[in-house]
Amino acid sequence: MKGVISIDLGASSGRVMVGYFDKGKIQLEEFHRFDNRQVMRGRESCWDLYSVLDEIKVGIAKVLASDFEIHSLGIDSWGVDFVLLDKSGQPLGEFVSYRDKRTQGTQQKIEQDNALSKQDIYKMSGIQFLTFNTINQLKAITDMHSDWLDRVDKLLFIPDFLNYKLCGVKHCEYTNASTSQLLDCKGKEWSKILINACGAKFSWFIPPAMPNQIIGQYSLNGVDIPVCSVASHDTASAVAATPIFDSETAFLCSGTWSLIGIESEQPITNQLAFDANLTNEGGVDGRYRLLKNIMGLWLIQRVKAEHPSLTFSDISSLASQELPFRFLINPNDDHFLNPESMTKAIKQWFLRRDLPAPETFSQVIRCIYDSLALAYDDALTQIANVTSRDINALRIVGGGTQDHFLNQLCADVCQISVFTEPTEASALGNVINQFIALDMISCLEEGRRIIESSSEIRLFKPQKIEGLEAIKSRYLSLK
Template structure:
């Protein structure tokens, strides 16, 4: 029996981990062991929110060395991270400028300016990417306008996971799934869009050749050991979708964590006017598929609430929230005020005051407001996706850390009107592993890997309950919520 040991590095906006996956090739069994977990947080530098890439690189190497210190022979390594953020390198491979984080405020007002100058419809037709204020397109526009002195120093533009691969191997690679999050890749050619680069005034030579996941990038050398570093679906959502055990052609996924990303796995893009008006994105996947999805602010609101109120016992707070009155207060989680406010509590309370609602005061009430509002937004996005695929969503697969919130899972099923299947929790790690197995010629498609995931990891079903709350009350609150996003 052949056993493969695979290191999956999974970095989120608030934490990172190095996981060891053990894969028994004959039985197609996967087990995961967490080898190293570390915090990831924003740092203020020169008045901006930035990432500490030296710290992240050191943490990754520490995790990999822990695996080797256990006398484990590693067969491959892969890295996935969040999207849209990038690094500029000079000809020596050193960073130019600061490594900005997407929550930094420097892009305020930039998206509207770019849409006016280039044309909103033109951008969407070219890229199929949803309009978010922090997309790389607008980050680069802000950089060009504010820091033109950097431009002569730059030789290469790379996304965060590609930069970390470069630090391990010395080889530059531009991985497809994360490249598409930039809103700079043409959805028809799967290559950098020259018109957008010309608009920014940036040379094509910075951007290199985009390559699909599932290939060997280079070697990581540690002492006498040399380990292949594989190009995985390096946007963590792309990896999570690969591990989502979608049950039929009309099922949808929800990658639930700091962000919630709801969408469909499709071979055709949706970049028409209807999709643009719904702000649907078409991010690149594997096997020639696209992730037709929409970003939802997600459990970031809840995480910030817990941090502000110093809550350590999360399950107890969720239980307390479930006992609060349903729909007493609602917000639009995607309102820009919730992106990175000084106080999430005050931002939620002010929103409720502005919309003449009961203002949540205690922590349980605030948590209930967040959960009710997220479930309402899930329903709204599900209806938009159903319209695009011209068929109701059959069921929703919730994957990622947020799939452990059983109260929110059930609330989602009840409000959306279809069954929810939760799991696996470690979806982004597993998708990372799945891509490495493809690079190692153990598997060939995401569909094959999803069958393995379903066999190895328990899934839990939450059934839709038609009468979970008074119908008249719900209809009234649903109409009220829909007004928030207009």
Template sequence: MGDICLAVDIGASSGRVIKSTLMNDKFSIEEIHRFSNRINREEDRCFWDVEHLFSEILIGLKKFSKTGLKPESIGIDTWAVDYVLMNNKMNRAYPVYAYRDSRTDETMDKIFTHISKERIYEKTGIQFLQFNTLYQLYEHVKTNPEIKDNVNMVLMIPDYLNYLLCGETSIEYTNATTTQMYNIGDMKWDEELLDIIGIDKDKFPQVVQPGTVLGSLTNEVKDEVNLEDVKVIAPATHDTGSAVVSVPAVDDDFAYISSGTWSLMGIESDNPICTNKALSYNFTNEGGAYGKVRVLKNIMGLWLIQEVKRLLNDKYSFGELVILAKESNSTALINPNNSRFLNPSDMIDEIKTYCEETGQTVPSTPGDIAKCIFESLALQYKQVLIELREISNKTINKIHIVGGGSQNRYLNRLCADYTQCEVYSGPIEATAIGNLMVQYITLGKIQSLAEARKIINASFNIEKFVPAKLESAEEKWSRFLELP
């Protein structure tokens, strides 16, 4: 039958409970339960329904228990930066803000009156994004000063879900580092930054490494889902951390792109790269599994096309939008990381307005809009690749694209052609696979990260794209570099 583990993988739009089987060095996965997730908008604020997420996890576990099989462990991963405030009775004390909420639009400048940008980067190595936990908590405490007294603990979202599962509190390392409050040199919460926010360091539980056994299901959860003796293991709870574990590389001359709502592009490093050049390029140094540092940059990613699809009332599938993009003659480009694309009221109008303001022919059809997005993303990948080579002095000949976005063969081809690197796409369910591999290593079923990657390579279809020369590449690259 093989060794069975469960992964709960939750993204910004959906979540999954996935079963894995490891047998004879072959790895397979099966989706047990899929559920929706979305930002709830109340007046001008954005929140997550974390109780809904936990109820869906329980539904997935109940479905699995009906198979009669016994899992050895379960692990949860989600997106980063968002948090849950707990009261003295260890219940959620406040609504859970979503990172796309606009309350932190001007917060970075407020923080910089207390401490310089350079000093924050020296301490944390984290790129400056307006939704980092540092800025979210600053605004939350400023608006609700009673938080200083009536909040007992701060948990990140996957750690809150783990607490509901097993009753144990901790914050997993890969997620802790994304907050921009964790000192990556001292390997502890930075008291100077916490003082600026106004929350005592004792409100943050211990930080644990990926692969830590947190405990077992509580008696209440056991009774509800009819499962016994299941270990709760913290994988890399930051979904990108888990996705990077799944990169099926056999050597180290690669960059990765974890492609989904966001495109997270970077390299693995043995040490943080917190140089002035890395700061100027706004690279982040996030904790990774097994002693690695994820030196990467956030790129707006497929959020752009997801919003376009939604605004077109889902008239076209993603595959159909790719076909329309291939047929388009549009030459329009955008800077995907311009903050105006973070959460506009209408993405299509925002792209058209941007193109008009930058003196370009405005894309008019769905295919034009889609082509603009895909070509712009590929050019952004080229720019980040050049910067990665510069700050790391690393030879990068290959790019591994993992996650749901790896199914977009058109974007994969553009990535290969614009970067002139070999591109390898897959696995698709990268985050869940990385989550599960950490569990198997913890259980002693797999001996190392290198062995895990070999198993992934042998178990999933990894497609290779060899770069070709594009006649228009240099002209588009020159125009792209001029965009605001």
């Protein structure tokens, strides 16, 4: 059968899958799955990208040993992280992760050293302020004055670097580049002002190119596979696979991170959007993903890691038995970014504020669930206010679609109809992006309709919560 290889990399795992048509529906078949864990290099939290690359090659080899006729491959991953190369194409420094602590305080330094206000930066980039944005990572690097800094020739984002290692072509894909806070969001070009502000050099940056184009080929055992630069930011691919057909439907990419927002033809960088810290990330066809970045299921994953015998269904079951909305946190607090113990970090969050803290494991879990649902509602309210849109439906995609307790809680708190599926949104978006590049389908809308007809959509109808407005007010007071 004819297919394409979808390489979908997340912060905790990676998959090599094949996407193909079967009786008018898109199907996925997984060939290889592997862990993607951060490793400590000295005091820095890093990615083991060479291990990831080896695992990708193992997966491709498994696919080529099958009966599939492969037409291309594409890679999507998380955003903001990058690799610096010298003129010979060799990496400089470590593959430091966005969860590393080196960026603490860099945002303030950028503003002070360049007489730039946060409003100035937001007006240019349209990107929300997060401690780990590429602009802050580069500021941290340039302030260190490493002895290799003068040898930097090019910057490649993670999927661009992996594509380079496969096909030898240095390329910059737009959707991943858009997460950096270094692009002019309206012109979709690198901003010299923002690049200079973080101490980087404009010559390091390759002009960003729109996704869904063949850039080179990977050769293995006499077989040449075209390498497709897809919408390489995993959220961009996930949104591409989300069946959105009207302006009143929002999306929620529910995974390690929760990305909740809408599609827009234009970036929105007005004062309301700035005050809400909304982000305008790049999407397929030059569209924008106006969204809010929320810490997401990372909190659940980290708590679960402290109790490895429990399954995710065990955890949601424990939460469902607890008294709701007793304990609430701001899930986006930086203390939850990468603590040694998430349980301890959550309890300390309350203690620092002289608030009663959850004592039992199930209370901690319930606190996370309730706080996430309230964060979703707050984000949707902000987006509706900024855009003057009436949002009456939410499409949840990604691994979080399997958490029925959270999805129902989201419907109840947001008082909105919630539709779930597809679960493998990033991988499917990767696939349809390749199909578009190969002229196997005509456009994004056609791909979305095929994905919707290929999915088992589930509806969660909102149920009444007593005292909901008071609960929301309590949550907002914690921000």
